[in-house]
Amino acid sequence: MPDFSEYKGVWVFCEQRDGKLMPTDFELVSEARKLADDLGTTVTGLLLGDKVEGLASELGGYGADVVKVCESPLLAHYTTDGYTKVVCDMVDKYKPEVLLIGATTLGRDLGPRCAARLHTGLTADATHLDIDTEKYVEYLRTSSTIDVDKQKFDYEDKNLKMTRPAFGGHLMATIICPRFRPQMSTVRPGVMQKGEFDEAKAKACKIEVEEVELTEADIHTKVISVEKAAKKLVDLIGADVIVSVGRGIASDVEGGLKIAEDLAETLGGVVGASRAVVDAGWIGADHQVGQTGKTVHPKIYVALGISGAIQHVAGMQDSELIIAVNSNPSAPIFEVADYGIVGDLFKIGPQLAAEIEAVKR
Numbered sequence: 001m002p003d004f005s006e007y008k009g010v011w012v013f014c015e016q017r018d019g020k021l022m023p024t025d026f027e028l029v030s031e032a033r034k035l036a037d038d039l040g041t042t043v044t045g046l047l048l049g050d051k052v053e054g055l056a057s058e059l060g061g062y063g064a065d066v067v068k069v070c071e072s073p074l075l076a077h078y079t080t081d082g083y084t085k086v087v088c089d090m091v092d093k094y095k096p097e098v099l100l101i102g103a104t105t106l107g108r109d110l111g112p113r114c115a116a117r118l119h120t121g122l123t124a125d126a127t128h129l130d131i132d133t134e135k136y137v138e139y140l141r142t143s144s145t146i147d148v149d150k151q152k153f154d155y156e157d158k159n160l161k162m163t164r165p166a167f168g169g170h171l172m173a174t175i176i177c178p179r180f181r182p183q184m185s186t187v188r189p190g191v192m193q194k195g196e197f198d199e200a201k202a203k204a205c206k207i208e209v210e211e212v213e214l215t216e217a218d219i220h221t222k223v224i225s226v227e228k229a230a231k232k233l234v235d236l237i238g239a240d241v242i243v244s245v246g247r248g249i250a251s252d253v254e255g256g257l258k259i260a261e262d263l264a265e266t267l268g269g270v271v272g273a274s275r276a277v278v279d280a281g282w283i284g285a286d287h288q289v290g291q292t293g294k295t296v297h298p299k300i301y302v303a304l305g306i307s308g309a310i311q312h313v314a315g316m317q318d319s320e321l322i323i324a325v326n327s328n329p330s331a332p333i334f335e336v337a338d339y340g341i342v343g344d345l346f347k348i349g350p351q352l353a354a355e356i357e358a359v360k361r
Helices: 023-039 053-060 080-094 105-118 133-143 199-204 247-267 275-279 345-360
Strands: 010-014 043-049 066-071 098-102 122-126 128-130 161-166 171-175 183-187 206-210 241-245 270-273 300-304 321-326 339-342
Touching: 010 023, 010 080, 023 043, 023 053, 023 098, 023 128, 023 183, 043 053, 043 080, 053 066, 053 199, 053 206, 066 080, 080 105, 098 105, 105 122, 105 183, 122 161, 128 133, 133 161, 241 247, 247 270, 247 275, 247 300, 247 345, 270 275, 300 345, 321 345
Parallel strands: 010 043, 010 098, 043 066, 066 206, 098 183, 122 183, 241 270, 241 300, 300 321, 321 339
Antiparallel strands: 128 161, 161 171
């Protein structure tokens, strides 16, 4: 085995846009804290940008021991070349054992480029992370069909176990990187639980401003301006209430979507969907909930005509309250639902909306 004794610590690339930290940063730092505790090491946030030092201490409140700040006017806007060079320079200098990046649009561009330059592996779009093998086995026991009691596990293994959907979400694969460091993963937004903010930890966090070696010659593209698209995408991850539709609306797609929209409006929520609905082209991909869509944790999740395939359930099972409506009394969705209604969604959906409106008056 290679000697990795010089590689220490769990690092998180902390993304900021327009001087504001992204929600994924807090999720990843919170998860990194758990991994670092299992390794007996520290959590370091890596923050790039221009005049962003003032954002750093907030990361400490979620578990970062240190935040390394890299500032330069050339980092004001994201460029693959500029950010890759600075991140790789920092990794080469400090040698973290683990580097986590949010699987945002930016992170999905940055992660592979850094991994290639650092000559290490990258697990993309991870939905679960473990260091401690015993915790990993318990995860398998509750979240897979594997008979863990018949398997052999190395309980001394301290490699990062990175689990992600594979084969279009039909399987879950756990990947390790035993021969290279750092162990890298992009992590899907919304899947990791954000910890409670601790003001004392925020004040105790060490902020270290690093010298950046970056010139215009290192960057082969130039950002002229940043234009935000006018299209409004649904915010499933931040929603408190989600009303999702499944294949059960097939007999009247427009009618089914209208019922979901009306119920969502009544509850002050947004409309989600299963993969079957998105694949059929009935609704946009930004509405998809599940392993190949978005993982959500709303206060209320209403499933209309969704059978409850394991890939969908994995993306919504941690909702605080789940209400399922399905005409099939044996639908798997009822196994995770707090309240199950067997019946026609086209009749029950409007009735639910009407009853809720009556209570609100």
